[in-house]
Amino acid sequence: MLVVIGRIGRAHGIRGELAVELRTDEPERRFAPGSSVVCKGRALTVKAARPHGGKLLVTFDEVPDRTAAEQLHGTVIEAEVDPAELPEDDDAFYDHQLIGLRVERPDGAAVGEVTDVLHLPAHDTLAVDVNGREILVPFVAALVPEVDIDRGVLVVADVPGLLDPDAAETVAPPEGR
Structure with a gap:
C-alpha cells in the first residue's frame, strides 16, 4: 500500500536536488540513502537527503539534473507500506486508516464518512461525504479533536x-454600504 510521505517543491541548484515538503514523521527512514519511493507512478531511489530551511533537500539516482527535477515540481512522493504497519506517533495516521471512518459531531450525532485525504500545501484536509455532498475539513486538532481507529469514528x-456551509453565519455589511 502506498502512503504519501512528501510533496516536491522547487528544484534546488543544477544537480537535480529537490526541495521536499515532508508529510511523514519518519523522514530519516523514508528518505534514507538507498530507499525507494514512488513519484508520478515510477520508482525513485534516494541518493542523498539533507535538511535545509524547514524542508528536506533530496537527490534521486533517476533525477540527474535541474531539468529533470523541474518536471517533478508539485508532485507527491509515496512510500510502500505494509497495510498492517502503524505510524510510531499516536497522533499520526495513514490515509487508509482514515478513509471510511464514520464522522460524528462531539455529541455523537452521525454526520457522514471520510472519503479521501487531500495533502494540500498548508495541511492535510479530509473529504467527508455528508448526505451525498463533499465537505472539506482541515485535518487539524482544533477541528478534528478525536480519531478512534478501533471504533471507526472521527469526531469533527x-x-x-x-x-x-449553507448554515454558516452571515455577517451583515457595515451601515452605509
Whole structure:
C-alpha cells in the first residue's frame, strides 16, 4: 500500500536536488540513502537527503539534473507500506486508516464518512461525504479533536458552517454600504 510521505517543491541548484515538503514523521527512514519511493507512478531511489530551511533537500539516482527535477515540481512522493504497519506517533495516521471512518459531531450525532485525504500545501484536509455532498475539513486538532481507529469514528468540532456551509453565519455589511 502506498502512503504519501512528501510533496516536491522547487528544484534546488543544477544537480537535480529537490526541495521536499515532508508529510511523514519518519523522514530519516523514508528518505534514507538507498530507499525507494514512488513519484508520478515510477520508482525513485534516494541518493542523498539533507535538511535545509524547514524542508528536506533530496537527490534521486533517476533525477540527474535541474531539468529533470523541474518536471517533478508539485508532485507527491509515496512510500510502500505494509497495510498492517502503524505510524510510531499516536497522533499520526495513514490515509487508509482514515478513509471510511464514520464522522460524528462531539455529541455523537452521525454526520457522514471520510472519503479521501487531500495533502494540500498548508495541511492535510479530509473529504467527508455528508448526505451525498463533499465537505472539506482541515485535518487539524482544533477541528478534528478525536480519531478512534478501533471504533471507526472521527469526531469533527461543531463549528457553524463547517459541516453545513449553507448554515454558516452571515455577517451583515457595515451601515452605509
